[in-house]
Amino acid sequence: MIALKTFHEELNAFLEKFDDLARRYNHTIANCSELERIIDDYSNFITSESNNKTWEQLSLQEFIDFNQLTSDLREKSAHCVAIMEKYRALNLLDGNEGVSDYFKNIESCIEKEFGSFQVNSESKVLLIGSGSFPMTPLLIAKQTGAEVVGIDIDDEAIKLGLKVVEKLGSGLNIKLEKTLVDDLNFVKGATHIIFSSTVERKYEILDELHTLTNENVVVAMRYGNQLKSLFNYPMKKVNEQKWKMVENILRPDHVFDIALYKKV
Ligand SMILES: C[S@@+](CC[C@H](N)C(=O)[O-])C[C@H]1O[C@@H](n2cnc3c(N)ncnc32)[C@H](O)[C@@H]1O
Incomplete structure (x- = not known):
């Protein structure tokens, strides 16, 4: 019971820190290392085997309601990860780049993204x-053309993304746009889509994509269930008339897992 109480307190402490750091973002790198540290700690927390066991115990305890805390943490941590990317971009553009554990974890994950549906030139x-x-576009374009x-x-x-691509990916075939899938011509010819x-x-959006895409498209949905749902939006049921899951790539040491979908 003490372990569960500590677990709950730790989660509340993360929530407070995320809240505070998100509020202090002012479009400069002022709180960069503090935020990187907490995101690294959080990544370790949600990939820890012992925390996973505690989480499983918790889900059996109906009298403790973690739903609100889980969704608050997910929303706040997602916001903070987006801010951390801004810091990383600002650092790179200022000439001082550093790769935190979180980014190493994501980058090593990218290589396995499409399982048996590999990307080529x-x-x-x-x-x-x-x-x-935009690490994913940079990595994919660099590795595959x-x-x-x-x-x-x-x-x-x-x-910021455009400036990063200009600096790290000159000559690569990468475009970035602020748009929605319905307004993007590229969607029709896309062979691979990553969320x-x-x-x-x-x-x-996956549901909407069914009518917008071609029949051979493969979709990589990054997600996190159970303990990982503290940091990721979880897997949901899909319309079985539209999409079927063809692979589920589980990665215990990584912050998210990947479900691959093809059209029915
Ligand atoms: C952490 S970041 C990007 C992940 C990372 N760069 C990668 O390569 O995997 C997630 C981004 O998703 C964006 N986002 C959130 N909801 C979105 C939506 N409905 N459509 C497009 N982008 C969205 C956020 O603005 C944020 O910049």
């Missing part, structure tokens, strides 16, 4: 939620 890849530091388009709803993320895990509406 002919592929057209769309990333939904490209962020201020594919054409990559990233979209985001955040103006600042697109502006960032922290896009709240990702399953609604």
